[in-house]
Amino acid sequence: MRKAVLAAMLVVVTSAWAADLPTPTTTLTAETANNTSAAPAFLAQPNGNAAGMNISKVPIRSLLYPGSTTKLYAHVEPWWGSSHHIDIGYSSQDPTQVHRQVEDMISRGLDGAVADWYGPNSYEALGLKFLMTEAETHPGFGFFVEVDKGAVEWGSCYSTCDATAAVIELFTRVAGDFFASPAYFRIGERPVLREFGMETLAQSVDWNAVQSQVPGNPLIIHRNLGGFAKPQSGGAFGWMEPKTLDVMPSNYDGTDELNWFYSNAVASYGAMPAFGAVWKGFNDILADWAPPGGRHIEQNCGQSWLRTFAAVNRYYSASRQLPVLQLVTWNDYEEGTELETGIENCVTVSASLNGAQLHWTITGDESTLDHYTVFISTDGEKLAALGDSATGTPGMDLSAFSIPAGTYSLFVKAVGKPSLRNHMSSPLTLTIAGAPPLSPTKDVTISATPSSLQVTRGQAGQLTLNVAQSGASDPVSLSCSGLPAGATCSFTPSTLTPSAQPMPVALTIRTSGMTAVLHRNGRTPLFAFWLPGAMGLVLLPGWRRRYRCAALLGLVLGLALLQLACGGGQTGASAAQSPTNSTSSATTSSTYTITVTAASGSVSRSTQVTLTVN
Numbered sequence: 001m002r003k004a005v006l007a008a009m010l011v012v013v014t015s016a017w018a019a020d021l022p023t024p025t026t027t028l029t030a031e032t033a034n035n036t037s038a039a040p041a042f043l044a045q046p047n048g049n050a051a052g053m054n055i056s057k058v059p060i061r062s063l064l065y066p067g068s069t070t071k072l073y074a075h076v077e078p079w080w081g082s083s084h085h086i087d088i089g090y091s092s093q094d095p096t097q098v099h100r101q102v103e104d105m106i107s108r109g110l111d112g113a114v115a116d117w118y119g120p121n122s123y124e125a126l127g128l129k130f131l132m133t134e135a136e137t138h139p140g141f142g143f144f145v146e147v148d149k150g151a152v153e154w155g156s157c158y159s160t161c162d163a164t165a166a167v168i169e170l171f172t173r174v175a176g177d178f179f180a181s182p183a184y185f186r187i188g189e190r191p192v193l194r195e196f197g198m199e200t201l202a203q204s205v206d207w208n209a210v211q212s213q214v215p216g217n218p219l220i221i222h223r224n225l226g227g228f229a230k231p232q233s234g235g236a237f238g239w240m241e242p243k244t245l246d247v248m249p250s251n252y253d254g255t256d257e258l259n260w261f262y263s264n265a266v267a268s269y270g271a272m273p274a275f276g277a278v279w280k281g282f283n284d285i286l287a288d289w290a291p292p293g294g295r296h297i298e299q300n301c302g303q304s305w306l307r308t309f310a311a312v313n314r315y316y317s318a319s320r321q322l323p324v325l326q327l328v329t330w331n332d333y334e335e336g337t338e339l340e341t342g343i344e345n346c347v348t349v350s351a352s353l354n355g356a357q358l359h360w361t362i363t364g365d366e367s368t369l370d371h372y373t374v375f376i377s378t379d380g381e382k383l384a385a386l387g388d389s390a391t392g393t394p395g396m397d398l399s400a401f402s403i404p405a406g407t408y409s410l411f412v413k414a415v416g417k418p419s420l421r422n423h424m425s426s427p428l429t430l431t432i433a434g435a436p437p438l439s440p441t442k443d444v445t446i447s448a449t450p451s452s453l454q455v456t457r458g459q460a461g462q463l464t465l466n467v468a469q470s471g472a473s474d475p476v477s478l479s480c481s482g483l484p485a486g487a488t489c490s491f492t493p494s495t496l497t498p499s500a501q502p503m504p505v506a507l508t509i510r511t512s513g514m515t516a517v518l519h520r521n522g523r524t525p526l527f528a529f530w531l532p533g534a535m536g537l538v539l540l541p542g543w544r545r546r547y548r549c550a551a552l553l554g555l556v557l558g559l560a561l562l563q564l565a566c567g568g569g570q571t572g573a574s575a576a577q578s579p580t581n582s583t584s585s586a587t588t589s590s591t592y593t594i595t596v597t598a599a600s601g602s603v604s605r606s607t608q609v610t611l612t613v614n
Contacts, residue, residue: 001152002461003592006123007459008404021378021384021390021403021404022384022385022386023370023384024376024377024382024383024384025383025384025511026382026383026385027380027381027382027383028323028375028377028380028383028411028424029381029422029424030052031054031375031383031411031413031425032071034051034055035054035055035057036052036053036055036104036340036341036342037097037100037101037103037104037340038051038052038088038089038340038341039052039088039090039591040052040089041087041408042088042089042341045286045333045336045558046283046285046286047283047286047294047336048281048283048299048336048343048344048549049333049336049338049341049380050341050342050343050421051341052340052341052342053342053344053421054342054421054424055341055342055343055419055420055421055422055424056282056370056415056416056417056418056419056420056421056423057107057108057414057418058108058370058374058416058417058418059108059109059115059418060072060108060109060327060344060418061109061183061418062109062370062417063306063311063417063418064312064313064316064322065312065313065318066319066327067317067318067516068316068318068321069321069386070276070312070316070321070322070323070324070325071111071142071323071325072109072110072111072112072324072325072327072328073085073110073111073112073113073114073142073144073324073325073326074105074110074112074113074114074326074327074329074330074339075113075114075115075116075146075187075298075326075327075328075329075330075332075460076101076113076114076115076116076131076296076329076331077092077115077116077124077329077330077332078092078115078124078126078128078130078131079092079118079123079124079127079598080117080127080331080333081093081123082123084123085255085334086286086333086334089212090406092124092125092127093130093271094125094128094581095130095134097135098127098130098131099342100132101113101330101331101537102131102134102135104143104340105141106138106141107417108418109418110141110142111113111141111142112135112141112142112143112144112185113135113143113330114143114144114145114170114185114194114326115127115128115131115143115145115146116146116148116196116418117145117146117147117148117151117174118148118150118151118154119151119154119155119156119170119173119577120155120177121152122154122155128145128178128231128287129157129177131143131179132183132184134180135181135183136170136181136183138183139391140402140524141183142183142184142185143181143183143184143185143193143483144178144184144192144193145169145174145178145193145194145580146183147170147174147193147194147195147196147197148195148196148197149195149196149197149198149200149201150376151170152166152167152170152198152201153201154168155484156168156169157169161201162203163198163201163203163204163205164203164206164209164210165536167198167205167210168193168209168210168213168214171193171210171214171218172213172214172215174193175191175193175214175215175216175218176215178218178308179191179215181220182417186219187219187234187273187323187543188219188532189214189217190216190217190218190219190221190234191217191218191219192218192220192221192397193214193218193220193221194220194221194222194237194275195220195221195222195223195225196223197510199222199223199226201279206231207220207231207232207233208231208232209214209229210232211231211232217235218234219234219235219273220234221233221234221236221237221238222236222237222271222495223233223237223239223333224236224237224238224239224261225238225260225261225264225265226354227344228265228268228269228272233272233277234272234273234494235269235272235273235274235323235406236261236274236275237264237274237275237276237277237324237326238257238258238261238274238275238276238277239257239277239328240254240255240257240277240279240282240297240328240337241254241257242282242284242296242297242400243295243296243297244291244293244294244295244296244297244315245293245294245296246293247548248296251298251299251300252296252297252298252335253281253297253298253303253304253307253308254279254282254297254304254308254309255304255307255308255310256395258276258277258308258311258312259311259314260278260400261274261526262274262312262315262316263310263315265315265322265537266315266316268404270320273323273324274322274323274324275323275324275326276312276316276322276324276325276326277308277325277326277327277328278300278305278308278309278312278325278327278328279297279304279305279308279324279327279329279337279339280299280301280302280304280305280339280343281296281297281298281305281336281337282295282296282297282335282336282337282381283295283296283297283335283336284334284335284336285336286335287331287335287336290335291449293365293458293539293581296362299343299344299345301344301345301364301365301368302343302344302345302365302368302416302417302421303365303367303368304345305343305366305419305420308350312325319495335573337346339419339554340375341395342388342419342420342421343416343418343419343421344420344421345364345365345368345369345416345417345421346364346365346368347362347363347365347368347369347414347416347421347423348363348364348423348424349362349364349366349372349412349413349414349423349424349425350362350426351410351411351412351426351428352612353410353428353430353502355401356398357395357396357397357398357521358374358397358398358412358428359394359395360372360394360412360414360425361394361461362414362423362542366391366392366519367391367415367418368393368416368526369415369416369417369420369422370389370391370413370414370415370416370417370418371389371390371391372388372390372391372393372413372414373385373387373388373389373412373415374386374387374388374389374410374412374413375394375410375411375412375413376403376408376409376410376411376430377408377409377410377411377427377502378407378408378409379409380407380409380427383411384533386398386401386579398430400508403432404432404433405429405432405433406432407427407429407430408429408430408431408432409427409430410427410430411424411425411427412424412425412427412430413425422521432473439471441471442469442470442471442472442474442603442606443469443470443471443601443603443605444467444468444469444476444498444598444599444603444605444606445466445467445468445469445470445502445598446465446466446467446596446597446598446606446607447465447466447502447607448463448464448465448466448507448596448603448607448608449463449464449465449466450463451463451607451608451609451610452610452611452612453513453609453610453611453612454511454612454614455611455613455614456511456613456614457511457512457513457613458511458512458513458612459510459511459514460508460509460510460511461508461509461611462506462507462508462509463506463507463609464504464505464506465478465491465504465505465506465507465596465598465607466498466502466503466504466505467498467502467503467505467598468498468499468500468502468503469498469499469500469600470500471495472600473497473499474497474600474601475496475497475519476496476497476498476598476599476600477495477598477600478491478496478505478507478596478598478599479596479599480507480509480594480595480596480597481579481594481596481597482592482595483509483592483594483596484511484590484611484613485512485614486512487509487510487511487512488509488510489505489507489508489509489594489596490507490508490510491505491507491508492505492506492508494504507596507609509594509611513568529540544592589612589613589614590612591610591611591612591613591614592610592611592612592613593609593610593611594608594609594610594611595606595608595609596608596609
């Protein structure tokens, strides 16, 4: 027995592999969920029946000798849903459930089903007809009927007739209701008809009369070794012999009865069809007909199931074929023999990584396993199979595969032998060099509410910024650009570490007092330049007195005219300003585009705000 060393480990492989991953073909859910036809709500029972689980769908035939042509039939009880039996979560009279059961049987490699029948008016009769209808929709899948002694006692003329007449009546009804079905199982041209327990009837049955009077020339199969010797016998089937706890040997598996049946069938009845049997175990403590403490065959963590196949292989081979093998039973939940939910093998699997070397260990008996499958996943759910490894192989060299750089989850599935439970390891994390980070890419977002602001010169205005950060928890700094001369901006709070939820930040913009120098229509007052010159000319020596007087008079007149022209100068300048027609002491409105930037490390994001200064 090997113990798990490590359930999960993060390993970085330094060599980058190239090429593509295998295409995912399954999911973690599909590989671990109940994949049987058992009711989803069915819970484990104290008699050893497990809840529906993920079981191996390796073909059951693989447990038989090489070259086997044996027909594999599951023994079905169609009485569920009746008030006479426990509730297992479904009804045998539900066509959908019957469909699920047939699909499940086919998925395990079975050829058909044999169903108990208790007479034409019994509860089981309708379930058997649903089984026939479903079998007919699956070419290659067959069925046949087993008439229980209870049909004689409760569903025939037995209260007013003898046992032989009752059996003839029942067998004739079976022939009429079922033999014509193309799915009905035949050996040669003869339809197979089986009886169960009629040797225990108070009256003996005349099998010569039955064979001669039942239409269709059925091949009648009886229980246990003595069935071969009955008159007109068409063969016999092996059956289990559970024991009460006071006489049951330790780890009892019931194969002693099978060995007795097969050895004598081969030695003494080799020309007659033998129907073998395999089972997981037996425990009828939930059945109201069980003796105190019940009768038992131990499951032995799946070993009893495997040993019943080994008993077949001990006596039969490709050169001496076993004609039919029945699985006892598909769904007898009350006697603890049901195979529908699968068989517990008491195994666990754990995996570990050492560089590119994947290793696994198990607890339990590896002989209950068929193989190991290694899965790889990029998201932990969609799985791609890297390959299978035989039992006895405790690891896999991952460097033999072409796996691109990345981060992956690895799983090891211990696949059971047919109908035994599968077990999945916990995930391992594998990182190939050059892989992108598992965490989301870091980013920052910023926006303004509102995105415009009006401010009076020399005053301040405020708006709200919304800052968020994803993929990291780092400090974020804020700044402004594009402000008018003399203006400043500030943030409250001044330092922040936002999350994915936007964080509000107050942005305050403060302006300075700014004025404009205005000129009348944009013209320069030229009199400031020519007046001194004119006066100089008047006073120049050499000017004749008469000319000086005339010039002086002209100068005085010019000054007077200039005074008249400049007297309304302010009003003229105001009319020539901006369209707002401000007074000379006012300023014009100006609009600016302010860029507000949020930065964290190498990540920088900006938003724009429109600022109007009045």
